[in-house]
Amino acid sequence: MSALEAALALLVPKGTPVVHVHGTRPASGTAIPHLSPGEQLVFLDGRRLSARRLRRLARDAGLVVDRELVVLPDLGTPAFVVEDAVESMGWFWNAFATVPPGRSRGALLITATTLLGRHRPLVGWVGRLVPGRMVIAHRP
Secondary structure (H helix, E strand, O other): OOHHHHHHHHHOOOOOOEEEOOOOOHHHOOOOOOOOOOOEEEEEEOOOOOHHHHHHHHHHOOOEEEEEEEEEOOOOOOOEEEEOOHHHHHHHHHHHOOOOOOOOOOHHHHHHHHHHOOOHHHHHHHHHHOOOEEEEEEOO
């Protein structure tokens, strides 16, 4: 079971529809199933800067966004699913962003990046730049 499947099992009821978004234009082929009031839907997008795109897709479908999560490092190889909030991303960055052991080439650059990324204003941008996003929405 991948981290993504495990997260879905914890976050939404079994059988909740999951829609892999490849585009938001009508010709993109993104089919949104019909939902009864109160039913949830999960949108997954593997492209960078997809937060606004998924919120707009949910709004245009008449859905209300409940949660936005970041899938790290990406949807293809998920290891972590983190709430896209400054507090959660800050905790994750501080707990897991380190220089890999035994790595000497580029260690100074990686160290500088991890230290800079611990500043609150920058942590807010991390979730937007990661190429993996999950949005949980429901029909009101």
